[in-house]
Amino acid sequence: MRAMFQTMLRRSSTSLLASTLLTALALLGAARAADVPALASGEAEKALRAALKSFEGGGLSFVLRSQGVSTPLFTLGGGVPFNPDSGSRTLTRKSGVRETQVNAAGRALPLPDVWRSEAARLLGLEEPIFLSGPRPATEADRKALKSRFFTGADLNGDGKIDLTDLGILASNYGKVGPGLRGDLNGDGKVDAADIKLFEELYKFE
């Protein structure tokens, strides 16, 4: 831990430059295509892509990417009849693979809204399980995503990169999955590469 902070100290001028550069890129509307770990095909893929697209903006776009056997799977419908009041369900297999099935025959909730809700979860936005009405992608969503993907080390979104953010990263260290806070390089896992990125973005005060 001490070595890491010594490194941070050495890099403080570099990190200031990197931080400034990232902020400048964000302000200039620099483009970034972020990988979203998910597998879908046919109608489900089309619907998920459309839902993700609705969250794009300000130079940020999303690309569906398979990341090995643990990649979350999205399907339309499923073998077992859905509860009439659910728009989607998620099954987790013993292997750890999660499969989200959207209720194709559901009348309780409009399908595009259910897909947007699922996309929001996939992108790491806080999304309640209850959907009482339309779920459009809002400016607040886009702002949160932009903040997250362009200045990724500000994990609690308080406008500064500090030890609280490092604490959040540390709490997810070693975890694998979509939308993990601390997955700064967006590769679906929180590991040493993210610590390294954090070191570069952290401004030692």
Next chain:
Amino acid sequence: MNALESRLKTLARAAVSLSLLSLSFAAQATTLVPLTLSQQIKKADLVLYVRILGVVQENRTLGKETLPWQVYTLEVLESLVGDASALPQKDGKPTLSVLGGADLTLEGAPALKAPLNKDPGGEYILMLYKGSFDSPFVGFNQGVYPAVSGKVQNYPGNRTELGDTDLKVFKNKVIVLWGSQ
């Protein structure tokens, strides 16, 4: 630097706690329509006051896939709406099936308390659909009300407005609301 490290460790511990909380919330990755108590009662085919007598896992094949189900056997203490004989029976007792088991988790699905050693099974007021679904409860998990010490409460994670939680008052309310439709 030691003070800094100490602060960092404290922060990291706090973050881990927060992370665990958020994980338990994120585990319910199901999208549901929120239903009021009145809406739940009106949608229900059956409303039963039950005690759980036991639970077993059964594997059932549907199409190409074999999936596990939790099959609960019920002791019906009172039928508030409908007739419990409409449910599948096992050894003369009504049963409920919820998708999931050792190899498969249906996220957010209710787990009812079965008897364990000298600990009796849980008592619940259940609002149910007669059809066969992944979860037979109205609102997926909303129509599940544990009855503890003469009071009803929401299933963990739910926030349905219950009003008076006294079991007798709640049962009467169910009957009145059902009758008012």
